[in-house]
Amino acid sequence: MKRMSRDIRTANRYEVLRRCLDRPAVSRQELAAETGLSSATVGTLVGELLDLGILVTGGFVDSAGGRPRGLVSVDAGHGSLVGVDVAETYVHAERFDLNLRVVARADRELRPGAHEPAHVVAVIADTVRAVLDADTGGPVLGAGVCMPGLVDRQGGISVYAPNWGWHEAVPLRELLAQHLDVPLYLDNPLRASTVAELWFGAARGRDDAVVVNLGTGVGAGLALGGTLHRGVSNSAGEWGHTTLVLDGRPCHCGDRGCVEAYVGAPGIMRNLRELHPGSPLLHPDDQTATIEAIGRAAAEGSAEALDVVRETARYLGPAVADLVNLLNPEVVVLSSWVAAALGGPLVSEVRGVVGRHALAGPFAAAEIVLSPVPTDPVSLGAATFALEGFLGRNGVDATGLRPGPRASIAGGA
Amino acid sequence: MKRMSRDIRTANRYEVLRRCLDRPAVSRQELAAETGLSSATVGTLVGELLDLGILVTGGFVDSAGGRPRGLVSVDAGHGSLVGVDVAETYVHAERFDLNLRVVARADRELRPGAHEPAHVVAVIADTVRAVLDADTGGPVLGAGVCMPGLVDRQGGISVYAPNWGWHEAVPLRELLAQHLDVPLYLDNPLRASTVAELWFGAARGRDDAVVVNLGTGVGAGLALGGTLHRGVSNSAGEWGHTTLVLDGRPCHCGDRGCVEAYVGAPGIMRNLRELHPGSPLLHPDDQTATIEAIGRAAAEGSAEALDVVRETARYLGPAVADLVNLLNPEVVVLSSWVAAALGGPLVSEVRGVVGRHALAGPFAAAEIVLSPVPTDPVSLGAATFALEGFLGRNGVDATGLRPGPRASIAGGA
Ligand SMILES: [Zn+2]
Ligand SMILES: [Zn+2]
Numbered sequence: 001m002k003r004m005s006r007d008i009r010t011a012n013r014y015e016v017l018r019r020c021l022d023r024p025a026v027s028r029q030e031l032a033a034e035t036g037l038s039s040a041t042v043g044t045l046v047g048e049l050l051d052l053g054i055l056v057t058g059g060f061v062d063s064a065g066g067r068p069r070g071l072v073s074v075d076a077g078h079g080s081l082v083g084v085d086v087a088e089t090y091v092h093a094e095r096f097d098l099n100l101r102v103v104a105r106a107d108r109e110l111r112p113g114a115h116e117p118a119h120v121v122a123v124i125a126d127t128v129r130a131v132l133d134a135d136t137g138g139p140v141l142g143a144g145v146c147m148p149g150l151v152d153r154q155g156g157i158s159v160y161a162p163n164w165g166w167h168e169a170v171p172l173r174e175l176l177a178q179h180l181d182v183p184l185y186l187d188n189p190l191r192a193s194t195v196a197e198l199w200f201g202a203a204r205g206r207d208d209a210v211v212v213n214l215g216t217g218v219g220a221g222l223a224l225g226g227t228l229h230r231g232v233s234n235s236a237g238e239w240g241h242t243t244l245v246l247d248g249r250p251c252h253c254g255d256r257g258c259v260e261a262y263v264g265a266p267g268i269m270r271n272l273r274e275l276h277p278g279s280p281l282l283h284p285d286d287q288t289a290t291i292e293a294i295g296r297a298a299a300e301g302s303a304e305a306l307d308v309v310r311e312t313a314r315y316l317g318p319a320v321a322d323l324v325n326l327l328n329p330e331v332v333v334l335s336s337w338v339a340a341a342l343g344g345p346l347v348s349e350v351r352g353v354v355g356r357h358a359l360a361g362p363f364a365a366a367e368i369v370l371s372p373v374p375t376d377p378v379s380l381g382a383a384t385f386a387l388e389g390f391l392g393r394n395g396v397d398a399t400g401l402r403p404g405p406r407a408s409i410a411g412g413a
Numbered sequence: 414m415k416r417m418s419r420d421i422r423t424a425n426r427y428e429v430l431r432r433c434l435d436r437p438a439v440s441r442q443e444l445a446a447e448t449g450l451s452s453a454t455v456g457t458l459v460g461e462l463l464d465l466g467i468l469v470t471g472g473f474v475d476s477a478g479g480r481p482r483g484l485v486s487v488d489a490g491h492g493s494l495v496g497v498d499v500a501e502t503y504v505h506a507e508r509f510d511l512n513l514r515v516v517a518r519a520d521r522e523l524r525p526g527a528h529e530p531a532h533v534v535a536v537i538a539d540t541v542r543a544v545l546d547a548d549t550g551g552p553v554l555g556a557g558v559c560m561p562g563l564v565d566r567q568g569g570i571s572v573y574a575p576n577w578g579w580h581e582a583v584p585l586r587e588l589l590a591q592h593l594d595v596p597l598y599l600d601n602p603l604r605a606s607t608v609a610e611l612w613f614g615a616a617r618g619r620d621d622a623v624v625v626n627l628g629t630g631v632g633a634g635l636a637l638g639g640t641l642h643r644g645v646s647n648s649a650g651e652w653g654h655t656t657l658v659l660d661g662r663p664c665h666c667g668d669r670g671c672v673e674a675y676v677g678a679p680g681i682m683r684n685l686r687e688l689h690p691g692s693p694l695l696h697p698d699d700q701t702a703t704i705e706a707i708g709r710a711a712a713e714g715s716a717e718a719l720d721v722v723r724e725t726a727r728y729l730g731p732a733v734a735d736l737v738n739l740l741n742p743e744v745v746v747l748s749s750w751v752a753a754a755l756g757g758p759l760v761s762e763v764r765g766v767v768g769r770h771a772l773a774g775p776f777a778a779a780e781i782v783l784s785p786v787p788t789d790p791v792s793l794g795a796a797t798f799a800l801e802g803f804l805g806r807n808g809v810d811a812t813g814l815r816p817g818p819r820a821s822i823a824g825g826a
Contacts, residue, residue, distance in 0.1 A: 207645065208642075208644055208645050220739065222739075222740075224637055224638070224642060225637070225638060225640075225642070227638075229621075229637060229638070229740070230741070231621055231740060231741020231742065231775070231778075232620065232621050232741055232742060232743040232778045232779075233741055233774055233775065233777075233778040234741070235741045235772070235774050235775050235778075236739065236740055236741035236775075237739065237741075238738035238739060238741075238772055238775065239738070239739050241738050241772055242734075242735035242738055242739055243657060243731040243732070243734070243735055243770065244656060244659055245658065245659045246657055246658045246661075246728070246731060248659075253772065255769075255770055315659070318656040318659060319656070321655075321656070322655035322656055322735075325651035325652070325654050325655055326633065326635075326649065326650065326651060326652050326655055326739075327635075327642070327644060327649055328643070328644020328645055328646055328647070328648045328649040328650075328651075329644065329645060330645045356668075357656065357668055359648070359651055359654055359666065361563055361646055361648050362644070362646065362648050362649075362651065364646075365644075365645050365646040365648075366645075
C-alpha cells in the first residue's frame with residue numbers, strides 16, 4: 001500500500017509533464033481535461049515543475065508577448081539529460097534537451113572479448129564525456145546507463161553479466177562515479193525501452209502494454225496499470241527464457257526450448273541455416289548483417305527471406321500469444337533492432353500466427369504493432385530514467401514524491 | 414491515471430478492513446502502524462466503515478465494558494455475504510458473517526449434460542435460497558457468483574461457457590435477478606480464488622503474487638502491485654492455454670501443446686495412462702476419484718503414484734518457471750482441488766523442477782506454497798467480491814470510492 005500511494009503521486013507528476021513535452025504552451029485546464037486529474041492536483045503538480053524550472057509560464061520562452069497568460073510550456077534548454085545504451089559490441093550515448101529531443105550523440109566500439117569491468121567502464125565514461133563536452137544543451141541533470149545483465153539493487157548497484165564473464169557482481173555505479181560527476185541511474189535495456197514506449201511510444205496512455213524486445217537476446221517489458229512492472233527483485237520480463245518447446249533447442253541460459261533460442265538473432269540465423277543452408281543471406285559471423293539482409297530481401301519479396309520470416313513467426317507467434325493469453329494487454333509492441341529490420345513482413349506474419357494460438361477474446365483486445373519510437377528506445381528510456389530520478393531527487397521529499405527503493409532503479413550519486 | 418487513483422483509495426479501504434477481520438478490537442494507531450497509512454487517512458476510512466455499520470467502537474459488541482475507548486472491531490452479525498462456486502458438476506454456496514466465517518452451506522448437483530441456461534440458473538438460485546433461508550447471520554448484503562467461462566462486462570454481465578455449450582452470451586445476471594432479490598456480483602473462479610489469497614491467504618500483504626489454479630482446467634490469477642490484474646477485457650490469467658510443447662497434445666481450446674493439456678485433471682489422467690496403463694489408481698470416467706486416488710497413494714509412498722506426480726511436475730515445473738521468469742513474483746500459490754489432493758509430494762517435486770528451469774535470481778525470490786486458505790477459496794473469493802461491491806455501492810460516490818467499471822466485476826442490482 002505504501003508503494004502504491006507513492007506510485008500514484010509520482011505517476012501523476014510524470015503524466016502532467018509528459019503532456020507538456022514537445023508541444024506549444026498549454027493551459028492548466030487543458031492538462032486537467034487531458035489527464036483526468038482535478039484542477040487542484042494539476043495546479044500543485046504544475047507549481048512543482050515550475051519551481052524546478054522544467055516548466056515556464058507564458059508560452060515558449062522565445063515567443064515574445066501575444067500569448068494569453070496562464071499557459072505553461074517546457075523550458076527545453078533549462079537542462080539536459082544523457083541516455084546511454086551499452087550493448088554487447090558498442091556504447092551509444094545521446095544527450096537530450098528537456099523536450100527529450102536529441103542534441104548530441106556519441107558512439108564507441110566494444111571489441112569482442114574486451115569486457116573486463118575497468119575497460120567497459122572506461123569506454124562508457126569516454127562516450128558520456130563526448131556528449132557532455134558537446135557545446136549544446138543546458139546543464140546535465142543526470143545520466144541513465146542501461147546495459148545487459150541483471151541489476152542487483154540490494155546494497156547499491158551491481159551488475160551480473162554472464163555473457164561478458166561478469167559472474168561476480170561488478171559495482172558499476174561506484175566505478176562509473178570515479179569518472180563521471182553527474183547523477184547516475186542504472187537499469188537494463190528491456191526496462192528502458194518499455195519506459196520509452198510508456199512515455200513516448202505505443203504504450204502511452206494505455207493501461208496494460210507489453211513491449212517485446214527482439215535483439216540478440218529477447219525479453220518482454222511489462223507496463224501494467226500504467227506503470228513499469230519490475231517484480232520483487234527487479235527482474236520481471238524474462239520472457240526469452242520461458243519454455244516454448246519442452247526439451248527443445250539448447251539455450252545459453254542452460255535450459256532447453258526457450259523462446260530466445262528460436263527468435264533471438266542467433267535463433268533466426270539457425271532458422272535460415274536449417275531452411276536454406278547455402279543462402280547468400282547468411283553472413284556466418286555477423287548477426288547484424290544477416291538479419292538486415294533478411295529484412296531487405298523480405299521487403300523486396302524474396303521467397304527465401306519470406307520463408308525465414310514465416311518460420312520465425314511460427315515460433316514468435318505462439319510465444320506472443322502466451323503474453324496475450326496470460327496478460328490480456330491492450331497492445332503488444334515489437335521493438336529493438338531485429339523487429340525494426342524485419343519490419344512489416346514480420347508483424348503481419350506474427351499477427352496471423354498469434355490469431356491461431358491466442359484465445360479469441362484476448363486476441364481481439366490486443367493490437368500488435370511495431371514500435372513507433374523514432375530514435376534508439378534504449379537511450380531515450382535511459383534518459384527518461386534520469387529525468388524520473390531528477391524529479392524524485394529534487395524538493396519533493398516532503399510531499400512523499402521521492403521514488404522509493406522499488407520506484408526507480410537507483411537514487412542519484 | 415483515473416483508474417489508478419480510484420484503485421488506491423479503494424485498496425486502502427480494503428486494507429484497513431482486512432486488518433480488522435476476525436481479530437480482537439484494534440486501535441486506529443495500530444491500524445496506521447500496520448498499514449503504513451497516515452493517522453488522518455486511517456481515521457477517515459475507519460469513520461466510513463463505522464458509518465456503514467461494518468465496524469463498531471469499543472471492542473466486541475458482546476464484551477461488556479473494561480476495554481479502553483477508541484478501539485474498533487468488526488460487527489460480525491451486522492450483515493452477511495453469500496459466495497457461490499458454480500463448477501461443471503455442482504453448485505456450492507456458503508453464507509459468511511462479516512468476519513468472513515462460514516455460517517451456512519448448501520450444495521446441489523449439476524448432472525452431466527443438464528446445462529441449459531434456464532436449468533443452471535434455477536439450480537444456482539435454489540442453492541442460494543437454501544443459505545438465504547438459513548436462520549443465521551445478519552441481512553444479506555450481496556452474493557458473489559463465480560462460474561467457469563468468459564465474463565463479458567460490456568453492456569451488463571453475460572457469460573460464454575463453451576464447455577457447457579454456451580457459445581452465445583447468456584445474460585446470467587438478468588436471469589438470476591428474476592429469482593434472487595440480493596445484489597449480485599459475477600466473476601470467474603480464477604479471479605475469486607486469487608482475491609481469496611489476497612485477502613486471506615498466501616498473497617496477503619505481498620506486492621506480487623501468482624495463484625496457480627489446478628483443477629479440470631488450469632489458470633494463473635495475477636495479483637500484481639497488491640491488486641488483481643484483470644487485463645483490458647477482464648480475461649488475464651489464461652496460463653492454461655500458453656504453449657508448453659509446440660505442436661504437442663491437442664487441447665480442447667483448439668490449439669496444441671497447451672499447459673492445460675498436461676496438468677489439468679484430464680491431462681494428469683493421461684499421464685497416468687501413459688506411464689501405467691492398467692493402474693488400479695485409474696477410474697476411467699471419474700477425474701475426481703482418480704486424482705484423489707493418486708494423492709492418497711502418493712502420500713503413502715506408492716511408487717506408481719509418485720511416478721505420476723513426478724511426470725506431472727515435469728510439465729508443471731517449466732510452466733510455473735515461465736511465470737517466475739516473466740513476472741518475478743514473491744510467491745506462487747498452488748490452489749484448487751487438484752493441488753489440494755496431490756499436496757506436499759506435488760509441491761516438493763514442482764519446486765525442484767522450477768529450480769532447474771527458472772533463472773537463478775527470480776527463482777531465489779519466489780516462494781512456492783500450497784494455498785493456506787482452509788475453506789473453498791472460490792466461494793470465499795465470491796463473497797469477497799460481494800463485500801467489495803457493498804463497500805463500493807454504499808455512500809462513497811462523493812469521495813470517489815465507488816469502484817469503476819474495471820475495479821469490480823459489476824455494480825449491484
Ligand atoms: Zn533460456
Ligand atoms: Zn489450450
